Amino acid sequence: MKTLEELRAIRDRMQGQVGLRSEDDTHTRVVVGMATCGIASGARPVLTTLSDLVQQKHLTDKITVTQTGCIGLCQYEPIVEVMEPGKPKVTYIKMNAEKAAEILERHLIGGHPVEKYTLASANL
Amino acid sequence: MYRSHVLVCGGTGCTSSGSQRLLEVLKEELQKQGLDKEVSVVQTGCHGLCAMGPIMVVYPDASFYCLVKEEYIPEIVSEHLLKGRPVEKYLYKEAEGKGEDIKALADTDFFRKQKRIALRNCGVINPEVIDEYIGTGGYQALGKVLTEMTPDEVIQVVLDSGLRGRGGAGFPTGLKWKLAKANAADQKYVCCNADEGDPGAFMDRSVLEGDPHAVLEAMAIAGYAIGASQGFIYVRAEYPIAVQRLKIAIAQAREYDLLGKNIFGSGFDFDIDLRLGAGAFVCGEETALMVSIEGNRGEPRVRPPFPALKGLFGKPTILNNVETYANIAQIIVNGAEWFASMGTEKSKGTKVFALGGKINNTGLVEIPMGTTLREIIEEIGGGIPNGKKFKAAQTGGPSGGCIPAEHFDIEIDYDNLLSIGAMMGSGGLIVLDEDACMVDIAKFFLEFTVEESCGKCTPCRVGTKRMWEILDRITKGQGKLEDLDKLEELANYIKQNSLCGLGQTAPNPVLSTMRYFRDEYEAHITEKRCPSGVCKALLSYTIDPAKCTGCTACSRKCPVGAISGTLKNPHEIDQTKCIKCGVCMETCKFGAISKH
Numbered sequence: 001m002k003t004l005e006e007l008r009a010i011r012d013r014m015q016g017q018v019g020l021r022s023e024d025d026t027h028t029r030v031v032v033g034m035a036t037c038g039i040a041s042g043a044r045p046v047l048t049t050l051s052d053l054v055q056q057k058h059l060t061d062k063i064t065v066t067q068t069g070c071i072g073l074c075q076y077e078p079i080v081e082v083m084e085p086g087k088p089k090v091t092y093i094k095m096n097a098e099k100a101a102e103i104l105e106r107h108l109i110g111g112h113p114v115e116k117y118t119l120a121s122a123n124l
Numbered sequence: 125m126y127r128s129h130v131l132v133c134g135g136t137g138c139t140s141s142g143s144q145r146l147l148e149v150l151k152e153e154l155q156k157q158g159l160d161k162e163v164s165v166v167q168t169g170c171h172g173l174c175a176m177g178p179i180m181v182v183y184p185d186a187s188f189y190c191l192v193k194e195e196y197i198p199e200i201v202s203e204h205l206l207k208g209r210p211v212e213k214y215l216y217k218e219a220e221g222k223g224e225d226i227k228a229l230a231d232t233d234f235f236r237k238q239k240r241i242a243l244r245n246c247g248v249i250n251p252e253v254i255d256e257y258i259g260t261g262g263y264q265a266l267g268k269v270l271t272e273m274t275p276d277e278v279i280q281v282v283l284d285s286g287l288r289g290r291g292g293a294g295f296p297t298g299l300k301w302k303l304a305k306a307n308a309a310d311q312k313y314v315c316c317n318a319d320e321g322d323p324g325a326f327m328d329r330s331v332l333e334g335d336p337h338a339v340l341e342a343m344a345i346a347g348y349a350i351g352a353s354q355g356f357i358y359v360r361a362e363y364p365i366a367v368q369r370l371k372i373a374i375a376q377a378r379e380y381d382l383l384g385k386n387i388f389g390s391g392f393d394f395d396i397d398l399r400l401g402a403g404a405f406v407c408g409e410e411t412a413l414m415v416s417i418e419g420n421r422g423e424p425r426v427r428p429p430f431p432a433l434k435g436l437f438g439k440p441t442i443l444n445n446v447e448t449y450a451n452i453a454q455i456i457v458n459g460a461e462w463f464a465s466m467g468t469e470k471s472k473g474t475k476v477f478a479l480g481g482k483i484n485n486t487g488l489v490e491i492p493m494g495t496t497l498r499e500i501i502e503e504i505g506g507g508i509p510n511g512k513k514f515k516a517a518q519t520g521g522p523s524g525g526c527i528p529a530e531h532f533d534i535e536i537d538y539d540n541l542l543s544i545g546a547m548m549g550s551g552g553l554i555v556l557d558e559d560a561c562m563v564d565i566a567k568f569f570l571e572f573t574v575e576e577s578c579g580k581c582t583p584c585r586v587g588t589k590r591m592w593e594i595l596d597r598i599t600k601g602q603g604k605l606e607d608l609d610k611l612e613e614l615a616n617y618i619k620q621n622s623l624c625g626l627g628q629t630a631p632n633p634v635l636s637t638m639r640y641f642r643d644e645y646e647a648h649i650t651e652k653r654c655p656s657g658v659c660k661a662l663l664s665y666t667i668d669p670a671k672c673t674g675c676t677a678c679s680r681k682c683p684v685g686a687i688s689g690t691l692k693n694p695h696e697i698d699q700t701k702c703i704k705c706g707v708c709m710e711t712c713k714f715g716a717i718s719k720h
Contacts, residue, residue: 002381002389004267007258014259020129021183021248034208048162051127064184065127067208 012058019060026085027064028108030054032095033079035070042096043067043078049097050080053104063108076119082107091119126164128205131181133247135170135333136326136365137487138177142194143167146178149194153201163205169334171247173234175486176216181229181247188229190216234485237504239466239474242290242450243490246334251369254376257337263382265456266341269348270390275305278349282452284460286472291317291408291445292520292549293625294471294538300442303432304350307440312352314343315436315443317413318359318366321405322521323572325552327476328446330488332359332366335450336373340396342452344383347394350442355396358413362403370398405522405576409624410443412578423580424624445550447476467493471537481518481554482508494535497527501555512557516640520549522569522576523629525636526562545636547629561658562641563648567595569633577626584627587618591634600661603649608638653720660704663719669694671716678708678717 032038032047051065073079076093080100083089090113092103099117107113115121132138132147147167154160171179176190180200187210189200196214203209216232229235240246249256257263269278283298304312316339320328332339343355359367374396377383385393399417406412407422414436416422435441451473455463464472471493477500478488484506491500497517501507508514516526525546527534534540538548556565570592579585591614594607615631622628638645647653654662667678667687672694679687679695686702689695697708697717709717 002386004271004388007263007267007388010255010258011261011264014255017125017129018249018256018259020126021131021186032208034206036207039206044162048127051162052125055125060184066185067206069207069209 016055016058016060019058020055022061026062028062028085029081029083030063030065030108031068031081031083032065033069033071033077033081034067035074035077037070037074038077038079041077045097046078046080046095046100049100050104053101054108057104057109059108073119076122079119082113092117093119093122126162128163129166129183130163130205131166131168131183131247133169133171133177133179134167134251134365135174135177135246135330136363137170137174138179139365141177143178146180146192146194146197149197150180150201153197154205157201157206159201159205166250167252168248169246169251170243170330170488171229172238172243172330172488173216173485174488175484179247182210185210186229188216188232189214233503233506234487234489237495237499238490239492240490241454241474242331242338242447242476243334243488244454245338246330246488249335251334251336252372254337254373254380257335261457262337262453263341265453266344266382267388269345269456270388270392275349275351278345278456279305281456281460282349285455285463286460286467286470287448287451287455287463288471288538289445290447290451290475290550292523292547294548297444297448300432300444301346301349303430304352304440304442307433309440311354311437311439312350313436313439313441314346314350314352314355315414315417315441316343316355316357316359316449317408317410317443317445318357318363319401319408319413320360320363320446320550321403321408321576322523322550322552323569324478324480324554325521325550326478327488327551329363329366331446331450331476332363333369336366336369337377338453339370339446339449340373340377340383342449343396344387344394345452345456346442346444346449348392350440352440352442353393353395355394356399356417356436357396358399358401358407358417360403361400367398367400374398404578405572406578406624406626409626412624413443414441423578424626426623447551468535468537468540470539475536475548475551477551477553479505479553479555482512482557482560483555484509491536493537496533496535498532500536500553501532505555508555508557512559514555515558515560516556516562518554518556518565518569518633519552520547520629520632521552522572523547523625523632524549524552525632526556526565526640528640530640545632545639547632559656559658561599561654561656562637562644563595563599563654564658566634566637567592567599570595570630573626573630577630581621581623581627583618583621584623584630587614588627588630590614591618591631595634598645598648599654599659601648601652601659603645605646605649607649608642608645611638657719663704664699665697665702665704665706665708665717665719667695667697668716668718671714673714673716675713677711677713681707681711683707 078095080092180189287297288294412422412424431441476490516528674692686698
């Protein structure tokens, strides 16, 4: 390696990954239900998809992706909760990798919750 | 890509409490539970809380596990890393009396008050992977300096930042560079002093172990600023992990052409080599260090000429401490004003301290200059164990002095410490509680300088020895009041007539304890009594016949058979046989034995 550009390329590639280790209250928290019920209904690919995309798009300085246990709605798993500072929590149900990618694009980046996947629209 | 990173501390403290084995077990367990593609295991440098090692931090949620044992791993992996439920019983809890709240790393009292600049990557990145350093902005400062700044501009930024040498004396770093740049020569050198020798100090070791590239980058910047093409890091051979990580770092930097010829195509050449010190304290002195790099016996030489004019191999040289270098890249990137906005009027930025002695959170802390001693000890340090009272803090190791309780609210900076007869030193901070004997402490540090004096000049070689003998007499109850005057006279003579910093500062622990704790010296001499009950020769253990039940427990435990007496009758200690080990007092269930 010789140039500053190449150095910047390494930094950009690594920033998302090392950024996973930053701590900040201002982060948006994305929590995936990973209890037995969640894992059984396919939460792991949802979690890894969200985590990978956040790193690839260099969003680790704004968004933290983590797991949680069972919240008691096992029949609606996999569940993803999005907690943005100062905003009400949004709960998505029956997630899969594709839906998760859509939520990242439209909600986390675009700022508009994807109503059709939320718990509120499931008419419980 | 990984969704979670598990950071395991690989500093010397945690390594000695078994973190290497933990790394292996963790990797095996992740594989067993099929998580090795989702969770990465990262070995880092020191997190600072060495007393709680081995330390393990799980990101992104920053759960902070401490005192981790191998057998905890399967549970942590299956509960936390798979299902996202941190295993609370193994998490760090604040010191007793502060509630059972479990907090993320940054919210603990230990970390909240800290400001980490020199230590910013320690415990965050893997020091053996250069990409991680680059990922946190590493080598950006070197790039900026080589492509956008002139050497004079670099020096001006360092001058404006107000950065002063972190090795102890506090000489302005920018000024040092400016002087070396002004001297023209065909070859100049940049040296790094990593010969950390003060008892109880491990700041530099932790930086080298946790963030070695920060030092390499800063040395290259210094090389550009003064016009040097070669750097040397003089590091103690007793720091095997630091040496190993430096070797890896240098090899990786060379591979990326961040060291070597024509860095960033700017035409600037710079390379760094390691020199291992054999552990002589005097080699931390700048001229002795350079003599040692040249391959000669480590002894100081007369200054002037100062190293900026004639240093290593007779060429203009700058020598800075590890922690000083660790600040440089951040100053270049964030600007002089940013750095100067922290700290006090004449001491800018932060300082790393190694907290040791009678304190709950033994470890490494970095605080803004101007933080009070009370904040460091009571808040960050978690207070003194067992509810004991604070007596003094010893700073600056064998060259420094003590800060007594009356100065507990002093704002820590270079000048404030000097004004009360202590010094910043390289950053060892040893906390003493009410059980410490100040005469004994002074004797301990003097014994160290007696051992470590290189012997070149008489005041230091002979003078410190005579001072030690006087102190030894005092602690044995054979002192005279005139001895105190003699100590002072000798101390001032040694300070004025020694060639190097070792001798000039060697009497400081004695002078400073005499200044604040003269009553303790006098009690040893006139009353033949050690007020803290430390000096064995002045102690005697006695049995209170009224309280003694004659259980014979003490006489059975006494290793020298000094206790006599029959069952159910009061016992007695034969003072001529007693070795004052204190076992009888620990054994007695009735509080019948006391020491005076």
